[in-house]
Amino acid sequence: MMLIIEVMAVISGAIFGVLMARRKGLDFVGVCTVAFITSFGGGTVRDVLLDRHPLFWIQYSWYPVIVFFVAAVVSLIPKIPSNVEKWLAIPDALGLGLFSVVGTEIALELKVAPFVAVLFGVITGTFGGVIGEIVCNEVPTLFRPRTPLYATCAFLGGWLLIVTKLAGISDSIGFPGAAAFVVVLRLLALRYRIGLRAVEHQING
Amino acid sequence: MMLIIEVMAVISGAIFGVLMARRKGLDFVGVCTVAFITSFGGGTVRDVLLDRHPLFWIQYSWYPVIVFFVAAVVSLIPKIPSNVEKWLAIPDALGLGLFSVVGTEIALELKVAPFVAVLFGVITGTFGGVIGEIVCNEVPTLFRPRTPLYATCAFLGGWLLIVTKLAGISDSIGFPGAAAFVVVLRLLALRYRIGLRAVEHQING
């Protein structure tokens, strides 16, 4: 089950990367690189900062192979349907839920303090897209006002995981519960276009 | 004493990050991320390159909490006084002095050669701001001509530390001496607007 979500999330991360790279008019080298970064960037930053080796995509080497094939196949599709991002919203939200909870858990197991562990959840769930956009020479979408909540969902989900642990709730319930909370919050934010305002506006408004 | 300077420097790094993110019109997620990066980026790059784990902000987890609160508080201030950067110049220069000397010392203790150790001092003192600006999609200020000397102060301070060591001067004098030199040089460069010219101009001029 978790493996299926993980593979789906990796694939949807790769597709997002390809779409981003296509919009910038990159060639196949650029498309593949951006796809790798959006798929593996978050987990890689987490593992390098926590000194966890070997990295997951080095250990499970079929992950890069999948991303490469996804990049190749999506590059060859002549016309990308305009509603593809809508279809990707669900696997992407599932991935955000899974990775933010997994990232928090991994950090907690390494005795990282709760607040910092939650940050690692956010990094795992979101930094792939952030680095991908930096490489594409864009200000990361996540940091821009009115973007539907994304990092915020991961942040709150990480805290929910910690609260369930403190409440003595077993991981077999707390883990999927926190992940589901992230998924639902993300989909609601997308559906109702809930985002944060720019800090500047928030202040003067 | 050192702890006070360090906390002041982390806070001033965070404030600089928030100001940078506000100027770009980012939302609170962007503001926090940029504040973390400007505060911890330099030390993190140093420690990852030198394989020093756990990272300082993972070990001393109240540092990220401080940065988060600073980001929240500064985000809520309705009008930032226009002379705030002038007020921040002093804690920022103290931080530059402290971190560049600490960074050089850490590298020397790991038997890194002097020239490279000085580079680690520069990385520790300056890379937070550099990475923060890259994330904000700007050419780093430090690399631009006519910016008052910044990396150069850290570079010269690192060498001064090494000279005091070679001269057999005790660290209890050499260490604060080199740091004070960086601080004074930085404040003089700011006061008298001393910067490097563009390499191109330097050449044809």
Next chain:
Amino acid sequence: MMLIIEVMAVISGAIFGVLMARRKGLDFVGVCTVAFITSFGGGTVRDVLLDRHPLFWIQYSWYPVIVFFVAAVVSLIPKIPSNVEKWLAIPDALGLGLFSVVGTEIALELKVAPFVAVLFGVITGTFGGVIGEIVCNEVPTLFRPRTPLYATCAFLGGWLLIVTKLAGISDSIGFPGAAAFVVVLRLLALRYRIGLRAVEHQING
């Protein structure tokens, strides 16, 4: 022989970095930083991801010294001859051949799967320039359509190394053979302006 190629490649990487930074009008701090990044970025990313420490430029500390002197000297040259990039093509292609094969080999020795090992070859050979351009706030040239093949040469060369190993060919032949293949392919791509099209165009065309 390998050492000579390596030093030549480091020097040519540094010169490329200086030229890139000059075009952006950076000062000497920017020029040096970009020169370090283009020279050492690829190998550093490889070693951090594979957890190989100490990093090569920390262990062999005269490498950073060379880059610093190259940056200083090239910064002082009043008029850069317009055909300098043509002259640099040969040492740069030699470096690409050497580093992509060395990078693949290092990863294979660490039991990394072939496909991922080839990616490490590509990272080693190309990421210095990529990160340098990100720092300079540009979309990396390598990712842009119609750029003469670069990463592609490294990718194919890595596979050729693996094929020679599978075929039982001794490393003393396979290693220089794969590197030479990369060099020749790169120079042919430059000479005949062979590049990849943008993925978008490739699709609709």
